[in-house]
Amino acid sequence: MPDPGESELVDRLLARDETALREVIASCGAVVYAMARRVVRDPASAEEVAQDTFVALWRRPGSFNPERGSLRVFLTGVARNKAIDLVRREERLRRSKDALLAEMQSAPLVLDESNIESTQDVRAALTSLSTVQKEAIVLAYFGGRTYREVAQELGIPEGTAKTRLRDGLIKLRELMSPSKERESWS
Amino acid sequence: MELTHTELKSLVAPYVLGALSPEEASAVRRHMPSCEECMTEADGYSSEALSLLMTLDPMSLPEGFEDRVLNRVADERSARAPATAVKRKWSWALGLSFLALIVAAGALTVGLVDARRDIARTERALSVLASDEGIQLTGRGGATGRLVPTEQGSALVVAGLDEVPEGRTYQLWLMKGDRAVSVSTFQPSQEVSVIETPKSIEGFDRAGVTIEPAGGSTRPTTPLVMRSG
Ligand SMILES: [Zn+2]
Numbered sequence: 001m002p003d004p005g006e007s008e009l010v011d012r013l014l015a016r017d018e019t020a021l022r023e024v025i026a027s028c029g030a031v032v033y034a035m036a037r038r039v040v041r042d043p044a045s046a047e048e049v050a051q052d053t054f055v056a057l058w059r060r061p062g063s064f065n066p067e068r069g070s071l072r073v074f075l076t077g078v079a080r081n082k083a084i085d086l087v088r089r090e091e092r093l094r095r096s097k098d099a100l101l102a103e104m105q106s107a108p109l110v111l112d113e114s115n116i117e118s119t120q121d122v123r124a125a126l127t128s129l130s131t132v133q134k135e136a137i138v139l140a141y142f143g144g145r146t147y148r149e150v151a152q153e154l155g156i157p158e159g160t161a162k163t164r165l166r167d168g169l170i171k172l173r174e175l176m177s178p179s180k181e182r183e184s185w186s
Numbered sequence: 187m188e189l190t191h192t193e194l195k196s197l198v199a200p201y202v203l204g205a206l207s208p209e210e211a212s213a214v215r216r217h218m219p220s221c222e223e224c225m226t227e228a229d230g231y232s233s234e235a236l237s238l239l240m241t242l243d244p245m246s247l248p249e250g251f252e253d254r255v256l257n258r259v260a261d262e263r264s265a266r267a268p269a270t271a272v273k274r275k276w277s278w279a280l281g282l283s284f285l286a287l288i289v290a291a292g293a294l295t296v297g298l299v300d301a302r303r304d305i306a307r308t309e310r311a312l313s314v315l316a317s318d319e320g321i322q323l324t325g326r327g328g329a330t331g332r333l334v335p336t337e338q339g340s341a342l343v344v345a346g347l348d349e350v351p352e353g354r355t356y357q358l359w360l361m362k363g364d365r366a367v368s369v370s371t372f373q374p375s376q377e378v379s380v381i382e383t384p385k386s387i388e389g390f391d392r393a394g395v396t397i398e399p400a401g402g403s404t405r406p407t408t409p410l411v412m413r414s415g
Contacts, residue, residue, distance in 0.1 A: 030244030166199035
């Protein structure tokens with residue numbers, strides 16, 4: 001379900017309304033910045049990524065489609081891509097394996113609950129990913145590592161790294177499906 | 187070195203997570219359109235599932251963040267002409283889906299979009315539009331397209347083109363200098379269309395689209411309705 005408020009925000013951004021941009025920053029800035037910090041080691045560079053994310057939205061508000069999900073999820077995805085690009089270019093900005101993996105333990109907040117029953121479900125779901133799958137996925141998804149680098153850092157064969165990434169994604173898909181089925185029955 | 191289907195298939199999951207080298211990612215993109223099995227593999231990783239990964243504790247923004255963004259925006263405003271609003275009808279097409287962003291501007295060229303009207307694949311076609319690969323084309327009214335290399339030749343992904351009048355057809359050209367070589371005639375069959383062609387884009391630096399009499403012409407006879415660069 002598209003959020004009518006978010007469609008209206010996009011219209012105001014298209015009309016070059018700066019207060020609309022302020023509202024978006026107020027509602028999404030904290031998670032966008034958190035995503036950038038999760039990927040990028042240096043806080044100043046992470047801020048730049050977060051700024052770039054909002055400037056990009058300003059330049060092309062039409063790139064967000066309210067029918068495809070919430071603005072929060074969209075912007076967080078943009079921020080992640082920008083952050084990954086940066087740490088791929090500048091390796092010194094990458095975060096260490098230990099720092100990335102330590103965060104796996106912390107209880108996360110969910111960005112968009114429209115697809116799921118409850119935050120509890122998601123937490124339960126994420127904990128059901130095996131530790132080795134989670135490690136591999138976290139290093140790739142938040143760490144900007146290629147599967148080869150994942151293999152190297154975890155001291156496992158490259159084939160095993162690929163398998164762990166794949167199995168982790170399949171597990172995530174399975175975790176999603178119950179709520180999707182519920183949706184189609186209602 | 188040429189990768190086999192089996193090797194490429196094992197790269198699909200890392201590809202979706204953005205965990206490939208640029209060379210490998212490019213190989214996967216070129217292989218996917220012609221391989222049903224690898225397409226199906228990619229389809230299995232839904233954007234909803236990936237959004238589960240985006241769980242974060244919000245962090246308070248650094249002092250003055252909002253003003254710094256607004257200052258940058260104001261600088262841009264004075265530096266260039268006001269942005270033109272994206273034609274509403276096509277804003278979704280120009281928009282990148284969440285999945286498209288996840289696949290890191292991945293350009294999976296999708297010959298099967300038309301046949302299947304499959305949303306996931308349309309998303310991937312859209313991701314082609316946003317990638318850096320190949321030759322970008324733009325036209326009036328927000329029409330946008332990208333001609334990308336594939337294993338078999340090339341594929342044009344195009345959104346926002348109006349239907350052509352009776353008795354006419356769109357024709358795609360590759361250009362270098364004064365030379366224009368016909369690639370293919372086509373009719374956009376839906377909002378986002380993918381046209382696969384056996385022609386390689388190598389050796390050309392520009393592309394364009396004209397409207398020609400049905401059957402196509404040997405060289406462009408009307409002004410370009412879409413052009414690159
Ligand atoms: Zn294949």
